[in-house]
Amino acid sequence: MKKVLVTGILLTALSIAGCGGPVDNIKDATGLSKEQSQQVLTELQSVGVTEFGNVNKVADQQGVYYIVDEKYGQTFFRIKNDKVSEIENSFSTVYKNGQKTDDISKVYISDQQKAAYQVAAKDAVSARLKSPSTAKFDIKQVIRYDNSVTVRGTVDAQNGFGAMVRGMFFVKIKADTGEVDSVSINNL
Structure with missing residues (x-):
């Protein structure tokens, strides 16, 4: 019984610590600091990104990554000078040069x-x-x-x-x- 309780507490502590969370996924894929990765997550959420798992690098494109959002599919973002310079979904730009230009819900097509x-x-x-x-x-x-x-x-x-x-x-x-x-x- 004690083993099960200790294991449960350990797993809870690991999940609270953020292992494998969105900030860590952004940090691991981009090489940004934890604070910079948190800012990327904030900007993704500002345009309507809801939940996602892995962050993937786009092959042959420097600083371009994508996530697969549960609600809005693939959302691409570009990192320039350690900041998000652009976010795109369904071929439409929804964030550019530090400014939200639209919400993903207005441009997304399944x-x-x-x-x-x-x-x-x-x-x-x-x-x-x-x-x-x-x-x-x-x-x-x-x-x-x-x-x-x-x-x-x-x-x-x-x-x-x-x-x-x-x-x-x-x-x-x-x-x-x-x-x-x-x-x-x-x-x-």
């Missing part, structure tokens, strides 16, 4: 939402093509801000003369309903 927006964009562009059955899409980017999603990409399709041409498209979609708001296609 994989399921992204797929639905891509399908809606393809359908909207296809409806405007002369030969939609020949269309080959390359979606470059899906970006959300508040209730507006922009899908950008290219489409290769036959024109009215049967020649394959490439056009760029931008489709705006309402995030809450998935309704297409506008479609712009260039070069077709």
Whole structure:
């Protein structure tokens, strides 16, 4: 009984000491001091990061790291001069040069939402093509801000003369309903 009690107290003391907590994970990955790592955590939390485990370094990019947040997926942050210089989620910057520019909740797109927006964009562009059955899409980017999603990409399709041409498209979609708001296609 005493062994179990002592083991329980020891494990509790280790967890209170912060072994493996977010600050330690940031410190281990970045090489920053504990105080600097605490500041990084504070800045991540200020933009909406909730809970995460490991901090990972992005290969071939100096000072760039990412975490996988339980609610908002991958969030990237850049360390410059031992401070956070930028935080990004879903291809949108939410923190830059010491200032919060947005909250992650306004820009985050889940994989399921992204797929639905891509399908809606393809359908909207296809409806405007002369030969939609020949269309080959390359979606470059899906970006959300508040209730507006922009899908950008290219489409290769036959024109009215049967020649394959490439056009760029931008489709705006309402995030809450998935309704297409506008479609712009260039070069077709």
